[in-house]
Amino acid sequence: MTDLDSLIEGRGRSIATQGAAPTVAAVLAGLAVLILVTGMLDTGLSVYAMNLIGQAATFGLLAIALDLIWGFGGILSLGHGLYFAIGGYLIAMHMVKVAFQVTGTPPDFMLFMGWTDLPFYYAFMENFFYVALVIVLFTGVVAFVFGLISFRSKVTGVYFAIITQALVYVAMLLFFRNDTGFGGNNGMTGFVELLGASLSDRNTVAVLCAISILVVALALFGLNMLVRSRFGHMLVAIRDDEARLRFLGYETIWVKMLAWCLSGVLAAIAGALYVPQVGIINPRVLSPELSVEIAVWVAIGGRGTLVGAFLGAIVITALKFLLTAYVPELWPFILSALVVAVVVFLPNGFYDLFEVLRRGARRFKGAKTVEAGE
Numbered sequence: 130m131t132d133l134d135s136l137i138e139g140r141g142r143s144i145a146t147q148g149a150a151p152t153v154a155a156v157l158a159g160l161a162v163l164i165l166v167t168g169m170l171d172t173g174l175s176v177y178a179m180n181l182i183g184q185a186a187t188f189g190l191l192a193i194a195l196d197l198i199w200g201f202g203g204i205l206s207l208g209h210g211l212y213f214a215i216g217g218y219l220i221a222m223h224m225v226k227v228a229f230q231v232t233g234t235p236p237d238f239m240l241f242m243g244w245t246d247l248p249f250y251y252a253f254m255e256n257f258f259y260v261a262l263v264i265v266l267f268t269g270v271v272a273f274v275f276g277l278i279s280f281r282s283k284v285t286g287v288y289f290a291i292i293t294q295a296l297v298y299v300a301m302l303l304f305f306r307n308d309t310g311f312g313g314n315n316g317m318t319g320f321v322e323l324l325g326a327s328l329s330d331r332n333t334v335a336v337l338c339a340i341s342i343l344v345v346a347l348a349l350f351g352l353n354m355l356v357r358s359r360f361g362h363m364l365v366a367i368r369d370d371e372a373r374l375r376f377l378g379y380e381t382i383w384v385k386m387l388a389w390c391l392s393g394v395l396a397a398i399a400g401a402l403y404v405p406q407v408g409i410i411n412p413r414v415l416s417p418e419l420s421v422e423i424a425v426w427v428a429i430g431g432r433g434t435l436v437g438a439f440l441g442a443i444v445i446t447a448l449k450f451l452l453t454a455y456v457p458e459l460w461p462f463i464l465s466a467l468v469v470a471v472v473v474f475l476p477n478g479f480y481d482l483f484e485v486l487r488r489g490a491r492r493f494k495g496a497k498t499v500e501a502g503e
Contacts, residue, residue, distance in 0.1 A: 149436045150353035157346035161339040168335020176334050180406055183338035185446050187403040190345045192426040192442035193352065193435055194395035199424070200433035201356055202388050203368030204285075208293030210420040211300050212393040215268050216400030217410045218304075218311055223260040224320035224328075224405065226251050231321055238312045248310040257324055264397050272393030273386065280382045280389075285371075294417050301415035316411025323405050334406070341402045348395060349435055356435070364388055365433075425464070429471050431480025441479060 164182070167173025174182070191213055198204045225236050226247060239247065253259050275296065279289060307313035326333040355361055363384045366374045371381055404410045413419070422445075430441020445464070452460045475481055 149434075150349045153436050153439070154346040154350040154353075157342050157349070161342040161346065164342065165335055165339035168338070169332055171331065176331050179334050179338040181450070183334070183341040183406045184403060185443055186338070186341035186345050187399045187406070188426070188442045188446050189439040190341070190348055190399040190402070191396055191423055192430065192438040193345070193348050194392045194399065195423050196427050196430075196432060196435055196438035197352055197356075197395070198388050198392040199427060200431075200435075200438065201361065201364045201368060202385060203371075204385065204389070205287075205290045205424065206293045206392075207290045207417070207420050207424060208295075208297035209392070209396050209423050210415055210417075211293075211297040212268055212272065212396035213400035213403070213419075214297075214300065214304070214410075214414045215271065216264050216397030216402075217404040217414060218317075218400075219260055219264045219267070219397075220401040221317045221320070221404050221410045222251060222254045222311075223257060224323060225317050226254045227323075228319055228321040230255060234319075236312070236317065236319060237315060238307060238310065238317070241307060241313070250310070261401075264401055265394055268394050268397035269390050272390040276386050276389040280385050294420065297415055297420050298417055301412050301417075304412040304415060312411065314412065316409055316413075318409040320405065320408060328405060328408070337402070337406050341406070344398065344402065345439065349439065352435055360384065360387070425468060427478075429467065429478050431478030434478070434480045437478050437480030444479070 164174065164179060168179060191209065194212075195206060195209050198206060229235060229247065235244070239245075279292065284292060303309060304311050305314055311317065320328055322328060323333070323337075326336070328334075356364065363374075363379065363381075366379075367381050367384060374381055400414070423442075426442040426445050427438045428441070429445060430439065431437025445467075448463075449460060452463060471478060
């Protein structure tokens with residue numbers, strides 16, 4: 130047994146327990162195919178239902194992205210809304226420019242500012258593949274710079290979380306400005322098409338929904354393999370005892386950097402998939418509340434499980450959608466009570482619910498057996 134293996138043995142959740150991820154990924158891939166086929170054949174779910182499922186899937190991907198860095202690396206980010214917003218705003222810039230070219234009607238922020246043309250940084254944004262490359266590279270660069278500064282300075286724990294929260298808040302204030310070319314307070318909307326397909330068409334909605342689910346499936350499958358690899362063992366060891374790992378001669382900063390950048394890129398992809406389905410983006414996606422809510426999804430679902438983080442995002446999103454429609458004023462209190470209940474009774478989130486019930490049933494059965502023996 131190596132020093133690394135002995136370090137993580139018996140500490141935290143075993144990586145070997147992540148076997149549910151491939152199964153869930155396979156089920157999601159099948160669901161994506163089913164939605165795509167039925168949607169193209171004009172049967173099955175309604176456009177409204179497919180749109181909601183697609184949006185929920187992007188939130189699930191966002192939760193998985195945070196779980197990689199928090200659940201396995203022990204690095205809590207309260208600013209992942211920044212990377213989500215980067216992906217969302219970049220794809221929105223693409224659709225705004227395409228709409229401007231197709232219809233000739235300038236977006237609202239151009240009319241408000243009295244501009245006759247889009248800012249220079251919209252150059253080449255009509256090219257979808259260029260935008261896709263920019264989403265990955267720009268997000269990676271932002272994550273790399275922030276991670277390098279923070280990790281080299283050995284900023285950890287609550288201080289790191291506060292810095293990420295401050296960063297996303299600063300970005301929100303910047304995007305609220307009307308002269309940035311990102312729509313200001315009202316954001317950007319009026320999108321017409323994506324890759325030549327009308328966003329209001331049923332087939333387009335089905336394709337976007339299916340792609341969102343399929344990306345989640347690929348993320349679950351790929352990250353499951355990653356965390357089971359030696360890299361994953363290193364990440365867990367950093368979470369459990371980084372100082373000891375460094376003492377053993379392992380360089381930890383680049384492991385954290387890779388996980389951090391990958392997590393940021395996944396969050397940006399989630400944002401890029403979300404915006405075409407919701408039809409608008411504004412600075413509210415950069416609000417500290419959203420970034421905190423992402424952490425709540427992961428905590429409730431189960432940190433360090435991937436599947437639990439995904440399910441946590443789906444369950445909380447569904448509850449929020451239903452309850453805010455009927456009792457919107459009670460939703461914050463219900464969510465707070467749910468968080469407290471999970472922290473007290475399910476420290477590892479909903480992912481351990483069945484195990485807790487099984488242990489309870491076993492104890493109850495044992496107690497009944499003792500009573501019968503008496």
